Amino acid sequence: MIIVLFFTILLFVFIIGLCIGSFLNVVILRALSNESIVYPASKCPKCGQTLLWWHNIPVLSYILLRGKCGFCGEKISIQYPVVELLTGLMFAILFLEYGNSWDTLFGWIVGSLLIVIAGTDWREKVVFDMHTYLLMGAGLVYSIIATGYNIYQNYAILGGFQFSTEWLVNNPVTGSLLGIIIGFVLLEAVARLGYLAAGTRAFGEGDSFIAAGLGSVFGWKALIGILILSVIIQFIITLPVFIKKEIDNRNRMTVLSLAAFIIYTAAFFMAQQFGWLANSTAYIASALVLAGLGIFTCREILIGIKNPENRTYLPFGPAMILAGFVILLL
Secondary structure, eight states: OHHHHHHHHHHHHHHHHHHHHHHHHHHHHHHHTTOOSSSSOOBOTTTOOBOOGGGOSTTHHHHHTTTBOTTTOOBOOTHHHHHHHHHHHHHHHHHHHHOSSHHHHHHHHHHHHHHHHHHHHHHHSOOOHHHHHHHHHHHHHHHHHHHHHHHHHIIIIISSOOOOHHHHHHSHHHHHHHHHHHHHHHHHHHHHHHHHHHSSOSSOHHHHHHHHHHHHHHHHHHHHHHHHHHHHHHHHHHHHHHHHHHHHTTOHHHHHHHHHHHHHHHHHHHHHHTTTTOSHHHHHHHHHHHHHHHHHHHHHHHHHHTSGGGOOOOOSHHHHHHHHHHHHHO
16 A cells, blocks of 8 residues: 555656646747747747647647647657656656655756756757856755754754854855856866867856856765766767767878777776786886877867867757766765
């Protein structure tokens, strides 16, 4: 009986998430079209007909309408069911992780904001300041509540609160504020390094605000892990696109040097695992070869990206947001 009740509640949470996901689609698309999220009612972007109630059932309507408008037959973007399903799953997973608590509610709010930011960035490479400000605000509000609760617990359990430098440095509010500052400054610094390499920013300005928002929510310590993970995710996503473009442009040296670097790096770490580089001379020699290959590969890539036609750009924001979701669940 308890198991049935649990799964019933979980299903209800998932359905609520689907409905919220439908609303998030509205927020994403109307932010891009500069329309109100309240008025007018949902309509087909091609024929302008106001949608009927059964056209707006999350996921189910897309399936029943076979991915087409019920009036003119225009194809419906796959974004609609994808965002709805992602939001539903996010609601259910966070409920499983944190249960019936304020942490769950906070996770839903943060997760919804992250989906909206990723949606506009991925669709049109646009990040709206208001969405990142809301993310920063959510993080600050939560940190204030967490800090206040911490002080209350000290009074309730220990009968008093002792202020110290260590507490000032490590309390949630300080972590959130430092996360905002470090996130923005760090991403801006890296983005402006692009001017030295390619004459343009390495990332869009919106990415700096996303980093500040994530810093506000998770604190500056977790932010470092998020940024490292996001670089790995971005590399995995971008590498196939970059290689294909270099092949199409017949930049054989760049492709060959990158392939050699990846293969040699894998071999180097494998040799370490099997103890083949226990000899100091062998280890140093192998490391120098790896460094040389890395420098040569970077040189070839930088030469290529100085030509605007050879640049491969994918928004960095979604990678940061995906890393943020990983940390949120952990």
